[in-house]
Amino acid sequence: MLLRLVYLTVTTVFAFMRLLPESDRDKEIEILVLRHQVAVLQRQVAKPALTPGDRFLLAGLLGHLSMDKLRHLTLLVRPETILRWHRDLLRRGHSAACTPRRRGRPRTISSIRLLVLRLARENPSWGYRRIHGELAALAITVAASTVWEP
Template sequence: MRWIKPPTTSLALGTLADLTRSKTELLAEHALLRQQLVILHRQIKRPPYRKTDRLLLVLLASMVRTWKQALFLVQPETLLRWHRELFRLFWRRKTKAQARKPKLSPETISLIKEMAAHHRLWGAERIRSELLKLAIRVSKRTIQKYMRPIRRTRPSGQTWKTFLRNHAAEVWACDFLQVTDLFFRPLFAFFIIEWKSRKVIHVNVTRSPTDRWVAQQLREATPYGQTPKYLIRDNDKKFGPNFARVATTSGIKVLRTPYRTPQANAVCERFLGSVRRECLDHCFIFQEKQLYRLLNVYVRCFNQARPHQGLQQRLPDPPELSAPPPGQSGHVLSVPMLGGLHHDYQRAA
Protein backbone atom coordinates (compact mmCIF):
# COMPACT_ATOMS: atom_id res chain seq x y z
CA MET A 1 0.00 0.00 0.00
CA ARG A 2 3.00 2.32 0.52
CA TRP A 3 3.89 2.02 -3.18
CA ILE A 4 0.28 2.17 -4.36
CA LYS A 5 -0.56 5.43 -2.52
CA PRO A 6 -0.13 8.24 -5.02
CA PRO A 7 1.69 11.32 -3.72
CA THR A 8 -0.34 14.47 -4.06
CA THR A 9 2.58 16.56 -5.37
CA SER A 10 3.83 14.32 -8.21
CA LEU A 11 1.73 13.92 -11.38
CA ALA A 12 3.99 11.24 -12.92
CA LEU A 13 4.08 9.00 -9.87
CA GLY A 14 0.36 9.37 -9.45
CA THR A 15 -0.30 8.35 -13.03
CA LEU A 16 1.98 5.29 -12.71
CA ALA A 17 0.17 4.28 -9.53
CA ASP A 18 -3.21 4.57 -11.30
CA LEU A 19 -2.07 2.06 -13.94
CA THR A 20 -1.90 -0.65 -11.28
CA ARG A 21 -5.47 -0.03 -10.06
CA SER A 22 -8.64 -1.54 -11.44
CA LYS A 23 -11.10 0.32 -13.62
CA THR A 24 -13.88 -0.01 -11.02
CA GLU A 25 -11.79 1.62 -8.32
CA LEU A 26 -10.83 4.46 -10.63
CA LEU A 27 -14.44 5.11 -11.54
CA ALA A 28 -15.38 5.14 -7.86
CA GLU A 29 -12.62 7.63 -7.07
CA HIS A 30 -13.70 9.85 -9.95
CA ALA A 31 -17.29 9.73 -8.69
CA LEU A 32 -16.06 10.65 -5.19
CA LEU A 33 -14.20 13.65 -6.54
CA ARG A 34 -17.12 14.64 -8.76
CA GLN A 35 -19.53 14.55 -5.79
CA GLN A 36 -17.26 16.88 -3.86
CA LEU A 37 -17.26 19.27 -6.81
CA VAL A 38 -21.07 19.19 -6.86
CA ILE A 39 -21.11 20.20 -3.22
CA LEU A 40 -18.64 23.02 -3.82
CA HIS A 41 -20.76 24.51 -6.61
CA ARG A 42 -23.69 25.06 -4.23
CA GLN A 43 -22.13 27.80 -2.12
CA ILE A 44 -18.94 29.87 -2.26
CA LYS A 45 -18.05 29.74 1.43
CA ARG A 46 -18.91 26.73 3.59
CA PRO A 47 -21.02 24.28 1.58
CA PRO A 48 -23.94 22.51 3.34
CA TYR A 49 -23.94 18.70 3.54
CA ARG A 50 -27.26 16.98 2.98
CA LYS A 51 -28.14 13.47 4.08
CA THR A 52 -27.81 12.22 0.51
CA ASP A 53 -24.34 13.81 0.26
CA ARG A 54 -23.17 12.05 3.40
CA LEU A 55 -24.56 8.74 2.22
CA LEU A 56 -22.89 9.01 -1.23
CA LEU A 57 -19.53 10.02 0.22
CA VAL A 58 -19.56 7.10 2.63
CA LEU A 59 -20.54 4.59 -0.08
CA LEU A 60 -17.98 5.86 -2.61
CA ALA A 61 -15.20 5.98 -0.04
CA SER A 62 -15.86 2.34 0.86
CA MET A 63 -15.08 1.40 -2.77
CA VAL A 64 -11.76 3.29 -2.96
CA ARG A 65 -8.64 2.03 -1.15
CA THR A 66 -7.00 5.44 -1.18
CA TRP A 67 -10.12 7.33 -0.08
CA LYS A 68 -8.23 9.52 2.39
CA GLN A 69 -6.17 11.09 -0.42
CA ALA A 70 -9.33 11.71 -2.44
CA LEU A 71 -11.03 13.75 0.32
CA PHE A 72 -10.68 17.52 0.14
CA LEU A 73 -13.82 18.95 1.74
CA VAL A 74 -14.02 16.99 5.00
CA GLN A 75 -11.59 15.27 7.31
CA PRO A 76 -11.34 11.45 7.29
CA GLU A 77 -12.51 11.43 10.93
CA THR A 78 -15.71 13.21 9.89
CA LEU A 79 -16.40 10.62 7.22
CA LEU A 80 -15.81 7.81 9.73
CA ARG A 81 -18.23 9.48 12.13
CA TRP A 82 -20.88 9.61 9.41
CA HIS A 83 -20.29 5.94 8.72
CA ARG A 84 -20.79 5.04 12.39
CA GLU A 85 -24.02 7.05 12.53
CA LEU A 86 -25.39 5.26 9.47
CA PHE A 87 -24.35 1.92 10.91
CA ARG A 88 -26.04 2.71 14.21
CA LEU A 89 -29.25 3.87 12.46
CA PHE A 90 -29.35 0.75 10.29
CA TRP A 91 -29.08 -1.68 13.19
CA ARG A 92 -31.51 0.30 15.32
CA ARG A 93 -34.23 -0.02 12.71
CA LYS A 94 -33.41 -3.66 12.06
CA THR A 95 -33.57 -4.69 15.72
CA LYS A 96 -36.71 -2.60 16.28
CA ALA A 97 -38.48 -4.35 13.43
CA GLN A 98 -37.54 -7.75 14.83
CA ALA A 99 -38.50 -6.95 18.42
CA ARG A 100 -41.85 -5.36 17.58
CA LYS A 101 -44.66 -6.95 19.50
CA PRO A 102 -48.11 -7.56 18.07
CA LYS A 103 -50.47 -4.61 18.49
CA LEU A 104 -53.52 -4.66 20.73
CA SER A 105 -56.90 -5.24 19.21
CA PRO A 106 -59.18 -2.22 18.83
CA GLU A 107 -61.66 -3.81 21.27
CA THR A 108 -58.99 -3.97 24.01
CA ILE A 109 -57.92 -0.38 23.39
CA SER A 110 -61.52 0.87 23.58
CA LEU A 111 -62.04 -1.14 26.77
CA ILE A 112 -58.96 0.47 28.38
CA LYS A 113 -60.17 3.96 27.43
CA GLU A 114 -63.66 3.20 28.72
CA MET A 115 -62.32 2.03 32.09
CA ALA A 116 -60.08 5.11 32.35
CA ALA A 117 -62.97 7.46 31.54
CA HIS A 118 -65.61 5.88 33.80
CA HIS A 119 -63.35 5.25 36.81
CA ARG A 120 -61.39 8.39 37.56
CA LEU A 121 -59.83 6.89 40.68
CA TRP A 122 -58.44 3.80 38.94
CA GLY A 123 -54.79 3.72 38.01
CA ALA A 124 -52.99 1.66 35.38
CA GLU A 125 -52.36 -1.22 37.78
CA ARG A 126 -56.02 -1.34 38.79
CA ILE A 127 -57.13 -1.45 35.14
CA ARG A 128 -54.52 -4.13 34.46
CA SER A 129 -55.98 -6.33 37.20
CA GLU A 130 -59.47 -5.91 35.73
CA LEU A 131 -58.17 -6.95 32.32
CA LEU A 132 -56.52 -10.02 33.84
CA LYS A 133 -59.94 -11.06 35.16
CA LEU A 134 -61.07 -11.05 31.54
CA ALA A 135 -58.00 -13.07 30.45
CA ILE A 136 -56.48 -10.04 28.68
CA ARG A 137 -52.77 -9.58 29.36
CA VAL A 138 -51.52 -6.03 28.83
CA SER A 139 -48.46 -4.41 30.36
CA LYS A 140 -48.74 -1.46 32.72
CA ARG A 141 -46.85 0.90 30.40
CA THR A 142 -49.16 0.06 27.50
CA ILE A 143 -52.21 0.89 29.64
CA GLN A 144 -50.62 4.17 30.68
CA LYS A 145 -50.04 5.06 27.03
CA TYR A 146 -53.73 4.72 26.18
CA MET A 147 -54.83 6.37 29.44
CA ARG A 148 -52.78 9.50 28.78
CA PRO A 149 -55.16 11.08 26.22
CA ILE A 150 -58.15 10.35 28.45
CA ARG A 151 -56.74 11.62 31.75
CA ARG A 152 -53.98 14.18 31.75
CA THR A 153 -53.42 14.04 35.51
CA ARG A 154 -54.61 11.53 38.04
CA PRO A 155 -56.70 13.17 40.79
CA SER A 156 -55.39 12.78 44.31
CA GLY A 157 -58.89 12.35 45.68
CA GLN A 158 -62.57 12.61 44.87
CA THR A 159 -63.45 15.99 43.42
CA TRP A 160 -66.53 18.01 44.31
CA LYS A 161 -67.99 17.43 40.85
CA THR A 162 -67.52 13.66 41.15
CA PHE A 163 -69.14 13.67 44.59
CA LEU A 164 -72.20 15.54 43.34
CA ARG A 165 -72.56 13.31 40.29
CA ASN A 166 -72.39 10.13 42.38
CA HIS A 167 -74.77 11.36 45.11
CA ALA A 168 -77.08 13.68 43.15
CA ALA A 169 -80.13 11.62 44.05
CA GLU A 170 -79.41 12.09 47.78
CA VAL A 171 -78.42 15.77 47.72
CA TRP A 172 -80.61 18.79 48.37
CA ALA A 173 -79.56 22.42 48.37
CA CYS A 174 -81.04 25.51 50.01
CA ASP A 175 -80.49 29.22 49.69
CA PHE A 176 -82.06 32.63 50.32
CA LEU A 177 -83.18 35.20 47.75
CA GLN A 178 -83.50 38.78 48.94
CA VAL A 179 -86.26 40.82 47.30
CA THR A 180 -87.01 44.52 47.73
CA ASP A 181 -90.67 45.53 47.59
CA LEU A 182 -92.15 48.69 46.10
CA PHE A 183 -91.54 50.61 49.37
CA PHE A 184 -87.87 49.54 49.56
CA ARG A 185 -88.44 47.05 52.35
CA PRO A 186 -86.50 43.77 52.29
CA LEU A 187 -88.16 40.39 51.85
CA PHE A 188 -86.46 37.00 52.00
CA ALA A 189 -87.52 33.95 50.02
CA PHE A 190 -86.19 30.54 51.10
CA PHE A 191 -85.89 27.68 48.59
CA ILE A 192 -84.96 24.00 48.90
CA ILE A 193 -84.10 22.20 45.63
CA GLU A 194 -83.34 18.57 44.79
CA TRP A 195 -80.12 18.24 42.80
CA LYS A 196 -80.92 15.26 40.60
CA SER A 197 -84.35 16.30 39.32
CA ARG A 198 -83.96 20.10 39.75
CA LYS A 199 -87.33 20.01 41.49
CA VAL A 200 -88.11 22.80 43.96
CA ILE A 201 -89.10 20.97 47.15
CA HIS A 202 -90.10 23.92 49.34
CA VAL A 203 -90.53 27.68 49.12
CA ASN A 204 -91.57 30.26 51.71
CA VAL A 205 -91.28 34.02 52.29
CA THR A 206 -90.63 36.09 55.42
CA ARG A 207 -89.42 39.52 56.46
CA SER A 208 -87.36 38.31 59.42
CA PRO A 209 -85.56 35.02 58.66
CA THR A 210 -84.60 33.92 62.16
CA ASP A 211 -82.89 30.66 63.05
CA ARG A 212 -86.13 29.14 64.34
CA TRP A 213 -88.02 30.11 61.17
CA VAL A 214 -85.37 28.50 58.95
CA ALA A 215 -85.43 25.35 61.11
CA GLN A 216 -89.22 25.18 60.75
CA GLN A 217 -88.90 25.37 56.96
CA LEU A 218 -86.62 22.34 57.03
CA ARG A 219 -89.19 20.43 59.10
CA GLU A 220 -91.97 21.28 56.63
CA ALA A 221 -89.82 20.24 53.65
CA THR A 222 -89.09 16.78 55.13
CA PRO A 223 -92.39 15.25 56.30
CA TYR A 224 -92.77 11.57 57.14
CA GLY A 225 -89.03 10.91 57.04
CA GLN A 226 -88.59 12.03 53.40
CA THR A 227 -85.15 13.44 54.02
CA PRO A 228 -82.03 13.64 51.86
CA LYS A 229 -78.64 12.34 52.89
CA TYR A 230 -76.82 15.63 52.27
CA LEU A 231 -77.97 19.25 52.35
CA ILE A 232 -75.80 21.98 50.81
CA ARG A 233 -75.92 25.47 52.25
CA ASP A 234 -73.72 28.55 52.27
CA ASN A 235 -72.15 30.30 55.27
CA ASP A 236 -75.09 32.62 55.96
CA LYS A 237 -75.64 33.48 59.62
CA LYS A 238 -79.34 32.68 59.25
CA PHE A 239 -78.47 28.99 59.56
CA GLY A 240 -78.05 28.77 63.32
CA PRO A 241 -77.97 26.02 65.97
CA ASN A 242 -81.70 25.25 65.69
CA PHE A 243 -81.31 24.52 61.98
CA ALA A 244 -78.30 22.31 62.68
CA ARG A 245 -80.20 20.42 65.42
CA VAL A 246 -83.18 19.73 63.14
CA ALA A 247 -80.86 18.49 60.40
CA THR A 248 -79.01 16.20 62.82
CA THR A 249 -82.18 14.69 64.29
CA SER A 250 -83.51 14.08 60.76
CA GLY A 251 -80.32 12.24 59.75
CA ILE A 252 -79.20 14.96 57.31
CA LYS A 253 -75.52 15.80 56.91
CA VAL A 254 -75.11 19.52 56.24
CA LEU A 255 -72.37 20.46 53.75
CA ARG A 256 -71.16 24.04 53.93
CA THR A 257 -69.80 25.56 50.74
CA PRO A 258 -66.37 27.28 50.82
CA TYR A 259 -66.21 31.04 51.09
CA ARG A 260 -66.68 33.02 47.85
CA THR A 261 -67.46 29.92 45.79
CA PRO A 262 -71.03 30.20 44.48
CA GLN A 263 -70.26 27.45 41.94
CA ALA A 264 -70.31 24.95 44.82
CA ASN A 265 -74.05 25.58 45.05
CA ALA A 266 -74.55 26.03 41.31
CA VAL A 267 -78.07 24.59 41.05
CA CYS A 268 -79.49 27.03 43.60
CA GLU A 269 -77.60 29.96 42.14
CA ARG A 270 -78.89 29.16 38.65
CA PHE A 271 -82.45 28.82 39.96
CA LEU A 272 -82.31 32.14 41.82
CA GLY A 273 -81.16 33.82 38.61
CA SER A 274 -84.05 32.25 36.71
CA VAL A 275 -86.52 33.50 39.35
CA ARG A 276 -85.28 37.06 38.93
CA ARG A 277 -85.10 37.05 35.11
CA GLU A 278 -88.34 35.18 34.42
CA CYS A 279 -90.57 36.41 37.25
CA LEU A 280 -89.51 39.13 39.70
CA ASP A 281 -88.04 41.54 37.12
CA HIS A 282 -91.51 41.80 35.53
CA CYS A 283 -93.65 42.28 38.67
CA PHE A 284 -94.18 44.88 41.39
CA ILE A 285 -93.96 43.43 44.89
CA PHE A 286 -96.18 45.12 47.47
CA GLN A 287 -96.30 42.74 50.42
CA GLU A 288 -95.21 39.37 51.77
CA LYS A 289 -98.35 37.39 50.85
CA GLN A 290 -98.27 38.58 47.27
CA LEU A 291 -94.66 37.45 46.88
CA TYR A 292 -95.51 34.08 48.45
CA ARG A 293 -98.38 33.47 46.00
CA LEU A 294 -96.27 34.65 43.05
CA LEU A 295 -93.35 32.37 43.89
CA ASN A 296 -95.64 29.37 44.44
CA VAL A 297 -97.13 29.84 40.97
CA TYR A 298 -93.66 30.17 39.46
CA VAL A 299 -92.42 27.06 41.29
CA ARG A 300 -95.40 25.11 39.94
CA CYS A 301 -94.55 26.32 36.45
CA PHE A 302 -90.85 25.56 37.00
CA ASN A 303 -91.51 22.00 38.17
CA GLN A 304 -94.29 20.92 35.81
CA ALA A 305 -94.06 23.05 32.66
CA ARG A 306 -90.50 24.30 32.12
CA PRO A 307 -88.03 21.94 30.35
CA HIS A 308 -84.44 21.96 31.61
CA GLN A 309 -81.24 21.63 29.61
CA GLY A 310 -79.52 19.78 32.45
CA LEU A 311 -82.25 17.11 32.27
CA GLN A 312 -82.09 16.67 28.46
CA GLN A 313 -85.10 18.98 28.00
CA ARG A 314 -87.27 17.00 30.45
CA LEU A 315 -89.53 18.30 33.24
CA PRO A 316 -88.48 18.00 36.89
CA ASP A 317 -91.95 16.90 38.04
CA PRO A 318 -94.15 16.15 34.99
CA PRO A 319 -97.90 16.16 35.68
CA GLU A 320 -99.76 12.87 35.41
CA LEU A 321 -102.02 13.68 32.46
CA SER A 322 -103.36 11.40 29.77
CA ALA A 323 -101.30 12.13 26.66
CA PRO A 324 -102.54 11.26 23.14
CA PRO A 325 -101.19 8.06 21.61
CA PRO A 326 -97.98 8.39 19.56
CA GLY A 327 -98.49 9.20 15.92
CA GLN A 328 -101.82 11.00 16.50
CA SER A 329 -102.03 14.77 16.37
CA GLY A 330 -104.22 16.65 18.80
CA HIS A 331 -105.20 20.26 19.25
CA VAL A 332 -102.50 22.33 21.00
CA LEU A 333 -103.69 24.30 24.02
CA SER A 334 -101.95 27.37 25.40
CA VAL A 335 -102.33 27.69 29.17
CA PRO A 336 -101.32 31.14 30.52
CA MET A 337 -99.22 31.20 33.68
CA LEU A 338 -98.17 34.09 35.92
CA GLY A 339 -100.84 36.31 34.45
CA GLY A 340 -99.82 35.59 30.87
CA LEU A 341 -96.11 36.23 31.45
CA HIS A 342 -95.45 32.59 30.47
CA HIS A 343 -97.54 29.96 28.68
CA ASP A 344 -97.62 26.20 28.91
CA TYR A 345 -98.35 24.40 25.64
CA GLN A 346 -100.14 21.05 25.86
CA ARG A 347 -101.96 18.74 23.50
CA ALA A 348 -105.61 18.15 24.12
CA ALA A 349 -106.45 14.58 25.12
Protein backbone atom coordinates (compact mmCIF):
# COMPACT_ATOMS: atom_id res chain seq x y z
CA MET A 1 0.00 0.00 0.00
CA LEU A 2 2.87 2.37 0.79
CA LEU A 3 4.36 1.77 -2.65
CA ARG A 4 1.01 2.60 -4.25
CA LEU A 5 0.79 5.79 -2.20
CA VAL A 6 4.26 6.85 -3.31
CA TYR A 7 3.33 6.07 -6.92
CA LEU A 8 0.14 8.13 -6.70
CA THR A 9 2.01 11.03 -5.09
CA VAL A 10 4.74 11.04 -7.74
CA THR A 11 2.28 10.84 -10.62
CA THR A 12 0.21 13.66 -9.12
CA VAL A 13 3.29 15.86 -8.74
CA PHE A 14 4.23 15.23 -12.37
CA ALA A 15 0.66 16.01 -13.44
CA PHE A 16 0.84 19.35 -11.60
CA MET A 17 4.23 20.09 -13.16
CA ARG A 18 2.75 19.42 -16.59
CA LEU A 19 0.15 22.13 -15.94
CA LEU A 20 2.68 24.85 -15.10
CA PRO A 21 3.55 25.98 -18.64
CA GLU A 22 -0.08 25.86 -19.85
CA SER A 23 -2.19 28.98 -20.08
CA ASP A 24 -5.14 29.64 -17.79
CA ARG A 25 -7.57 29.12 -20.67
CA ASP A 26 -6.16 25.64 -21.39
CA LYS A 27 -6.36 24.72 -17.72
CA GLU A 28 -9.96 25.88 -17.45
CA ILE A 29 -10.93 23.87 -20.54
CA GLU A 30 -9.26 20.78 -19.10
CA ILE A 31 -11.04 21.30 -15.77
CA LEU A 32 -14.40 21.58 -17.52
CA VAL A 33 -13.71 18.40 -19.51
CA LEU A 34 -12.68 16.54 -16.35
CA ARG A 35 -15.80 17.73 -14.53
CA HIS A 36 -17.97 16.51 -17.37
CA GLN A 37 -16.21 13.12 -17.36
CA VAL A 38 -16.78 12.84 -13.61
CA ALA A 39 -20.48 13.63 -14.13
CA VAL A 40 -20.72 10.92 -16.82
CA LEU A 41 -19.02 8.38 -14.53
CA GLN A 42 -21.28 9.29 -11.63
CA ARG A 43 -24.30 8.47 -13.78
CA GLN A 44 -22.85 5.05 -14.67
CA VAL A 45 -21.40 3.88 -11.36
CA ALA A 46 -23.63 3.62 -8.30
CA LYS A 47 -20.85 3.69 -5.71
CA PRO A 48 -17.19 4.10 -6.68
CA ALA A 49 -14.64 1.78 -5.10
CA LEU A 50 -11.90 4.00 -3.66
CA THR A 51 -8.69 2.49 -2.35
CA PRO A 52 -7.10 3.71 0.90
CA GLY A 53 -4.52 5.55 -1.20
CA ASP A 54 -7.29 7.35 -3.08
CA ARG A 55 -8.93 8.31 0.20
CA PHE A 56 -5.60 9.51 1.60
CA LEU A 57 -4.95 11.67 -1.44
CA LEU A 58 -8.46 13.16 -1.52
CA ALA A 59 -8.49 13.80 2.23
CA GLY A 60 -5.05 15.41 2.10
CA LEU A 61 -5.87 17.67 -0.84
CA LEU A 62 -9.45 18.61 0.04
CA GLY A 63 -9.39 18.44 3.85
CA HIS A 64 -8.34 22.05 4.29
CA LEU A 65 -11.13 23.51 2.15
CA SER A 66 -14.22 24.98 3.77
CA MET A 67 -17.54 23.17 3.56
CA ASP A 68 -18.91 25.82 1.16
CA LYS A 69 -16.06 25.26 -1.29
CA LEU A 70 -16.45 21.49 -1.01
CA ARG A 71 -20.16 21.72 -1.79
CA HIS A 72 -19.42 23.58 -5.06
CA LEU A 73 -16.94 20.94 -6.26
CA THR A 74 -17.98 17.96 -8.34
CA LEU A 75 -16.84 15.06 -6.19
CA LEU A 76 -17.34 11.31 -6.27
CA VAL A 77 -18.32 11.32 -2.59
CA ARG A 78 -20.17 13.72 -0.31
CA PRO A 79 -18.19 16.60 1.27
CA GLU A 80 -18.96 15.20 4.73
CA THR A 81 -17.20 11.98 3.74
CA ILE A 82 -14.08 13.90 2.68
CA LEU A 83 -14.02 15.73 6.01
CA ARG A 84 -14.49 12.46 7.92
CA TRP A 85 -11.58 10.91 6.02
CA HIS A 86 -9.48 13.96 6.86
CA ARG A 87 -10.35 13.71 10.57
CA ASP A 88 -9.51 9.98 10.53
CA LEU A 89 -6.22 10.72 8.78
CA LEU A 90 -5.27 13.29 11.40
CA ARG A 91 -6.36 11.06 14.27
CA ARG A 92 -4.36 8.08 12.96
CA GLY A 93 -1.34 10.25 12.31
CA HIS A 94 -1.50 11.78 15.76
CA SER A 95 -2.07 8.49 17.53
CA ALA A 96 0.82 6.88 15.64
CA ALA A 97 3.11 9.70 16.76
CA CYS A 98 2.03 9.43 20.40
CA THR A 99 2.24 5.68 20.91
CA PRO A 100 5.51 4.43 22.36
CA ARG A 101 7.71 2.39 20.07
CA ARG A 102 8.10 -0.43 22.60
CA ARG A 103 5.31 -1.93 24.62
CA GLY A 104 5.66 -2.72 28.30
CA ARG A 105 8.12 -1.59 30.91
CA PRO A 106 11.30 0.14 29.72
CA ARG A 107 14.52 -1.83 29.83
CA THR A 108 16.80 -1.58 32.86
CA ILE A 109 19.76 0.75 32.37
CA SER A 110 22.73 -1.36 31.33
CA SER A 111 25.03 0.05 34.06
CA ILE A 112 22.53 -0.98 36.77
CA ARG A 113 22.14 -4.40 35.16
CA LEU A 114 25.91 -4.89 35.12
CA LEU A 115 26.17 -3.76 38.76
CA VAL A 116 23.48 -6.28 39.82
CA LEU A 117 25.29 -9.07 37.97
CA ARG A 118 28.63 -8.06 39.52
CA LEU A 119 27.18 -8.02 43.05
CA ALA A 120 25.59 -11.43 42.47
CA ARG A 121 28.84 -12.88 41.07
CA GLU A 122 31.07 -11.46 43.86
CA ASN A 123 28.63 -12.46 46.62
CA PRO A 124 27.13 -15.82 45.68
CA SER A 125 25.46 -16.28 49.09
CA TRP A 126 23.38 -13.11 48.72
CA GLY A 127 19.83 -13.38 47.51
CA TYR A 128 17.94 -10.84 45.52
CA ARG A 129 16.64 -9.12 48.68
CA ARG A 130 20.17 -8.45 49.95
CA ILE A 131 21.33 -7.19 46.55
CA HIS A 132 18.22 -4.99 46.36
CA GLY A 133 19.04 -3.61 49.84
CA GLU A 134 22.65 -2.85 48.83
CA LEU A 135 21.43 -1.00 45.76
CA ALA A 136 19.04 1.00 47.96
CA ALA A 137 21.98 1.87 50.26
CA LEU A 138 23.81 3.16 47.17
CA ALA A 139 20.73 5.33 46.36
CA ILE A 140 19.87 3.27 43.27
CA THR A 141 16.13 2.79 43.18
CA VAL A 142 15.03 -0.29 41.28
CA ALA A 143 12.25 -2.79 41.85
CA ALA A 144 13.02 -6.11 43.48
CA SER A 145 11.83 -7.87 40.33
CA THR A 146 14.56 -6.04 38.41
CA VAL A 147 17.15 -7.62 40.71
CA TRP A 148 15.86 -11.19 40.63
CA GLU A 149 15.72 -11.15 36.79
CA PRO A 150 18.54 -8.90 35.56
